[in-house]
Amino acid sequence: MAGRELRIAGGVAAAAVTLGVAEIVAVLISPDSTPLQAIGSLIVDHTPDGVREWVIGTFGTKDKLVLFISMGVVAVLVAGLAGLAERVKRPIGSALFAAFGLLAVIAAVTRADASWTWALPALLGAWAGIAVLRSLIRRIEDFDAASAGAVAPADGSETAAAEADPDVAVERRLVMRGIGIAVASGAAAGLVGRVLGLRKRDVSGERAEVRLPPPSGPQVAVDPAADLRIPGLSSYLTPNSDFYRIDTALTVPQVSKDDWSLRIHGMVDREIRLNYADLGSRQAIEKLVTLTCVSNPVGGDLIGNASWLGYRLDEILAEAGPHPDADMVLSRSIDGFTAGSPLAALTDGRDAMLAVGMNGEPLPTAHGYPVRMVVPGLYGYVSATKWVTDIEITRFDRAQAYWTRRGWSERGPIKTGTRIDTPAGGKLAAGKVTVAGVAWAQHRGISAVEVRIDQGAWQPARLAAEPSIDTWRQWAFDWDATSGPHTIWARSTDGAGVVQTSDQAGEVPDGATGYASRFVRIG
Ligand SMILES: Nc1nc2c(c(=O)[nH]1)N[C@H]1C(S)=C(S)[C@@H](COP(=O)(O)O)O[C@H]1N2
Ligand SMILES: [Mo]
Numbered sequence: 472m473a474g475r476e477l478r479i480a481g482g483v484a485a486a487a488v489t490l491g492v493a494e495i496v497a498v499l500i501s502p503d504s505t506p507l508q509a510i511g512s513l514i515v516d517h518t519p520d521g522v523r524e525w526v527i528g529t530f531g532t533k534d535k536l537v538l539f540i541s542m543g544v545v546a547v548l549v550a551g552l553a554g555l556a557e558r559v560k561r562p563i564g565s566a567l568f569a570a571f572g573l574l575a576v577i578a579a580v581t582r583a584d585a586s587w588t589w590a591l592p593a594l595l596g597a598w599a600g601i602a603v604l605r606s607l608i609r610r611i612e613d614f615d616a617a618s619a620g621a622v623a624p625a626d627g628s629e630t631a632a633a634e635a636d637p638d639v640a641v642e643r644r645l646v647m648r649g650i651g652i653a654v655a656s657g658a659a660a661g662l663v664g665r666v667l668g669l670r671k672r673d674v675s676g677e678r679a680e681v682r683l684p685p686p687s688g689p690q691v692a693v694d695p696a697a698d699l700r701i702p703g704l705s706s707y708l709t710p711n712s713d714f715y716r717i718d719t720a721l722t723v724p725q726v727s728k729d730d731w732s733l734r735i736h737g738m739v740d741r742e743i744r745l746n747y748a749d750l751g752s753r754q755a756i757e758k759l760v761t762l763t764c765v766s767n768p769v770g771g772d773l774i775g776n777a778s779w780l781g782y783r784l785d786e787i788l789a790e791a792g793p794h795p796d797a798d799m800v801l802s803r804s805i806d807g808f809t810a811g812s813p814l815a816a817l818t819d820g821r822d823a824m825l826a827v828g829m830n831g832e833p834l835p836t837a838h839g840y841p842v843r844m845v846v847p848g849l850y851g852y853v854s855a856t857k858w859v860t861d862i863e864i865t866r867f868d869r870a871q872a873y874w875t876r877r878g879w880s881e882r883g884p885i886k887t888g889t890r891i892d893t894p895a896g897g898k899l900a901a902g903k904v905t906v907a908g909v910a911w912a913q914h915r916g917i918s919a920v921e922v923r924i925d926q927g928a929w930q931p932a933r934l935a936a937e938p939s940i941d942t943w944r945q946w947a948f949d950w951d952a953t954s955g956p957h958t959i960w961a962r963s964t965d966g967a968g969v970v971q972t973s974d975q976a977g978e979v980p981d982g983a984t985g986y987a988s989r990f991v992r993i994g
Contacts, residue, residue, distance in 0.1 A: 482554020487657025489600030494664025572597025583807025703893030740792030780828030848914030916966030
């Protein structure tokens with residue numbers, strides 16, 4: 472390696488020390504306070520909508536992995552640049568480290584759940600990184616000096632001279648050793664810090680011990696006729712492990728039920744504070760509700776159905792006594808996410824709840840353990856706050872929520888939708904083909920699904936049982952498929968008799984519309 476490469480490697484090694492030290496310090500504070508985590512969250516909160524849609528469309532729920540890999544690449548590039556630019560007498564690289572350190576400090580202390588101590592990982596990390604960078608660059612300049620001073624043999628080039636000179640070789644070895652030690656200790660510190668930090672606050676142990684209360688009303692027993700059990704068709708209930716996950720959290724918030732509390736305040740007669748035990752002393756309900764993401768494209772899979780165990784929000788809100796002029800419930804998560812729901816949707820008798828259980832288990836941590844909101848009929852971004860810790864009764868003309876501030880609609884009733892699950896497409900044999908899928912219009916129910924082949928007539932599909940109007944409904948259609956290319960279309964009618972719109976609209980600002988379609992080749 473010559474001087475340039477050594478400088479680049481030195482910069483990267485110093486960055487490894489920065490990140491490693493930050494991880495170790497963060498063990499005492501919070502895994503979310505590290506530079507990568509804090510800057511990552513800053514990026515998530517400020518990603519323009521177009522970019523976000525593209526990332527989710529291209530990488531799906533791997534979006535966070537993609538973000539971390541991209542940040543790693545940028546970190547290596549910037550660190551290499553810092554190494555190249557750094558001189559003992561002109562510390563430009565150090566200044567770059569300091570600038571990124573400052574950015575990380577600001578990103579950390581401005582997180583929703585941060586305190587001033589969140590500045591420490593980036594601060595100490597940057598300090599350690601700069602110290603290592605300075606010391607490595609000093610050695611590299613010694614090496615450069617030795618290379619320049621090497622005596623050229625009569626026939627050789629300058630590089631060959633430097634290669635041969637024993638003094639140069641010693642200097643190079645010293646530099647390489649320094650770089651090696653820095654990289655190894657940075658990586659080890661980072662790994663140990665991350666593992667300790669995550670383990671320290673991991674709540675999966677206490678979650679496994681949680682005993683859910685029995686629901687006061689009827690326990691959910693799903694009518695077997697709700698599940699047509701057609702190969703390729705989504706099951707009526709979505710297993711927790713397959714349930715889509717959407718949130719802005721880079722690492723899943725770990726909230727202990729013993730630390731959890733919920734404050735209900737704002738335009739109310741009485742402010743209320745509930746802890747987990749207070750919730751447990753109330754009557755629980757268990758209900759079937761299909762959650763849907765407003766970012767779900769036509770045919771997409773950001774939708775899932777579960778039985779939720781929880782506590783009625785209308786009763787809890789009634790205890791607080793919302794003022795008559797209030798119309799919005801602004802729920803806030805421990806991580807700062809907010810959703811604004813119409814107060815009416817939480818008090819009109821539908822089964823809006825503070826959920827603690829999902830499909831017979833305590834909420835999975837990724838789905839909001841210990842407590843989240845579930846409101847039938849509303850997209851998740853305006854209702855389904857996970858890790859909820861604060862509910863403010865307010866007005867739509869006074870408050871904005873996380874996504875409405877980013878251009879999404881302030882109200883998010885779920886639009887009637889249809890999905891074709893099978894056939895999945897491709898080439899099929901002529902003859903009987905079962906077309907099947909799911910249809911949803913939460914809180915209105917589904918009264919009909921129709922299928923059309925190419926430009927033919929709309930024909931009724933058969934419907935599975937509908938255990939709740941708050942869930943999706945399976946449908947199937949037996950098609951006598953003839954040779955050739957065909958497009959299968961499907962559309963639904965909600966419980967009020969309204970056929971879903973054929974207008975094709977994208978997800979922004981209030982949900983995609985258009986008929987479901989599937990292209991197949993028969994014969
Ligand atoms: N704390 C928090 N809650 C959140 C979100 C979030 O980003 N943070 N996203 C919402 C959105 S957009 C949706 S669609 C649902 C998804 O819930 P799930 O991940 O359990 O499927 O959660 C909602 N609750
Ligand atoms: Mo969503």
